[in-house]
Amino acid sequence: MKLTHILVILTICIPFSSTLAQNDSPKEHKPPAHTEKSIHEASIENVSRIIEVEDGPSDEKLKKRLQSILQSSEKYQNLEVRVANGLVTIYAIADNEKDVDWAGDIAKNIEGVVAVINNISTPKQDYFTLAPVRAELLAVWIKCLEAVPLVIIGALILSTFIFISRYSSYILDKPINYLSQSELIRIVLKRVISTLIIIVGFYFFLKTAGLTQFALAIISGTGVIGLVLGFAFRDIAENFISSLLLSVQRPFRLGDVVEVSGHKGIVRKVTARGTTLVDFDGNHIQIPNAIVYKNIIQNFTANPNQRGKFIIGIGYDASVQGAQTIAVGVVQNHFAVLQDPEPQVLIDQLGSSTINLQIFFWVNGHEYSLPKVSSMLMRQVMREFERNGISMPDDAREIIFPEGVPVFMQGEKTSLTNQASPPLSSSHQIPRNAPIEKDISPNNEQEDLSSDNLDIQRQADMARDPEEGASIIK
Numbered sequence: 001m002k003l004t005h006i007l008v009i010l011t012i013c014i015p016f017s018s019t020l021a022q023n024d025s026p027k028e029h030k031p032p033a034h035t036e037k038s039i040h041e042a043s044i045e046n047v048s049r050i051i052e053v054e055d056g057p058s059d060e061k062l063k064k065r066l067q068s069i070l071q072s073s074e075k076y077q078n079l080e081v082r083v084a085n086g087l088v089t090i091y092a093i094a095d096n097e098k099d100v101d102w103a104g105d106i107a108k109n110i111e112g113v114v115a116v117i118n119n120i121s122t123p124k125q126d127y128f129t130l131a132p133v134r135a136e137l138l139a140v141w142i143k144c145l146e147a148v149p150l151v152i153i154g155a156l157i158l159s160t161f162i163f164i165s166r167y168s169s170y171i172l173d174k175p176i177n178y179l180s181q182s183e184l185i186r187i188v189l190k191r192v193i194s195t196l197i198i199i200v201g202f203y204f205f206l207k208t209a210g211l212t213q214f215a216l217a218i219i220s221g222t223g224v225i226g227l228v229l230g231f232a233f234r235d236i237a238e239n240f241i242s243s244l245l246l247s248v249q250r251p252f253r254l255g256d257v258v259e260v261s262g263h264k265g266i267v268r269k270v271t272a273r274g275t276t277l278v279d280f281d282g283n284h285i286q287i288p289n290a291i292v293y294k295n296i297i298q299n300f301t302a303n304p305n306q307r308g309k310f311i312i313g314i315g316y317d318a319s320v321q322g323a324q325t326i327a328v329g330v331v332q333n334h335f336a337v338l339q340d341p342e343p344q345v346l347i348d349q350l351g352s353s354t355i356n357l358q359i360f361f362w363v364n365g366h367e368y369s370l371p372k373v374s375s376m377l378m379r380q381v382m383r384e385f386e387r388n389g390i391s392m393p394d395d396a397r398e399i400i401f402p403e404g405v406p407v408f409m410q411g412e413k414t415s416l417t418n419q420a421s422p423p424l425s426s427s428h429q430i431p432r433n434a435p436i437e438k439d440i441s442p443n444n445e446q447e448d449l450s451s452d453n454l455d456i457q458r459q460a461d462m463a464r465d466p467e468e469g470a471s472i473i474k
Contacts, residue, residue: 057112059083066090066107075099076120086114094120147210154208161201165194185247235290236273242289243272256301257365260292264300266456282459305338306365308374312381313354315391320347320355323390330380331361336373336449338362353393365451372449 063083070076076092076099083089088107094100104118169190206212247270252258256267258277263285265277275292277285300306314323324345331343341362348358359381363373385392 059085062086062088062110062112066110066113069106070103076103083113086112087117088113088115089117090120092120094122097122151209154205157208158201158205161197161204165197165201168193168197185244188244235288238290239273239288242293243270245293246270246275246289251297252299252302256299258300259298260287261295263287278456278459280456282456301365304364304366305341305362306370307341307360307362308370308377309358309360310374310378311348311356311358312378312385313351313356313392314385315353315393316355318355318390320357322388323357323385326384326388326390327357327359327381330384331359331377334361334373334377334380336363336368337377338364351395353395367451368449369451376449 060083063081066083066088067079067081070079070081070090070092076094078091078093080091081088082091088110090103090107092103094103100118100120100122103120104116107113107116107118172190172193252267254267254269257265258267260275260277263277263279265279265283265285267275268278268284269276270289272289274286274288277287279285312327314320327345328343331337331345332339337343338361343359343361345357345359348356350356359377361373361377363370382392
């Protein structure tokens with residue numbers, strides 16, 4: 001009976017004591033819960049080599065070797081390596097899948113490894129985190145701080161080139177003036193040289209500051225930008241190029257009387273955009289330089305001598321040769337008419353009631369006004385024809401009714417055919433050979449025959465400039 005009780009007590013106490021012993025024993029270290037995977041969850045990668053029967057390197061050596069390699073890469077967190085009979089199990093946290101595969105490849109290449117269980121995991125990616133942005137901004141900030149000394153050196157180089165570009169215009173002033181007398185050409189050449197020097201300095205600034213790629217992008221993009229700007233500002237570029245050609249060829253000067261595209265006037269100003277004329281009514285006319293260059297330019301001032309002409313008719317009963325001699329004498333004796341080329345009086349055409357004489361003469365357009373001289377000569381020739389009895393009839397025709405003009409009144413049966421119209425009173429009759437009234441001024445030289453160009457130029461000087469900017473020609 002006692003023996004039976006003892007056996008029952010031992011049966012109960014032995015399992016309990018074993019349980020206590022197991023609880024009192026030190027706990028085995030396990031990997032973190034978030035990195036641990038069972039062997040069935042992770043794939044087993046075999047090593048592509050023959051497994052030798054003889055004992056290879058110990059598991060402890062394999063563990064130390066692999067763990068030291070992975071730790072030296074500094075790519076893994078919570079790293080743990082287990083080796084049992086050549087079977088390697090790796091626990092860790094990596095940043096990306098590439099590092100996960102790399103650890104497995106390293107383990108398979110170690111001699112003595114039979115198979116690899118890769119339990120390396122990667123953290124879940126948070127698409128709404130700003131960590132990459134902060135990291136990128138921090139990297140940019142560090143690069144900027146590192147580039148500050150180079151930027152300062154590049155700025156000094158650029159300042160030097162700008163200083164050289166400013167004083168290069170003074171150095172090249174005499175050679176450029178020797179090449180061209182055009183003010184616009186000189187200005188353009190100076191600016192082009194200064195701009196090229198600044199561009200070279202800007203390139204060296206980017207090169208020194210470490211912005212070589214940016215410099216190449218600017219240079220390659222210059223052609224595209226120039227093409228776009230060429231299409232956008234085609235008219236402006238055309239006018240500017242035309243102004244350069246006009247300043248070189250100089251078809252006119254300031255103060256010349258020209259006619260361009262149907263507009264006649266005095267050249268007031270020529271800018272990089274257009275030409276300003278002041279017509280004889282005092283109006284300012286702006287013509288784009290492209291139109292001026294491509295159209296016909298008639299310059300009335302290039303040659304100071306200008307030819308004038310007018311037509312005067314004489315009757316068929318007059319002596320044509322005598323009238324020509326009288327007209328030539330009047331024109332030759334005028335103080336404003338040039339003797340070389342000499343005046344001419346030619347028959348222009350035979351009219352219905354007159355023989356039309358055309359009188360040609362030359363004057364100095366810089367000193368005298370051609371319309372004024374022409375008006376005075378017509379009056380003098382007319383007076384001389386009158387004194388010499390040369391008739392100057394008009395084109396009106398005279399019809400004579402000897403029997404009178406028959407008049408029939410409505411409602412009356414009587415005819416007034418035999419009744420002649422009453423003659424005009426003596427106060428209304430015009431004598432056939434009535435003398436023309438004499439000129440008021442006996443001395444022709446007292447009349448103002450000076451050129452109107454100076455008057456118009458003075459009016460233009462007093463008027464507001466329609467376009468800003470200095471003139472490119474003189």
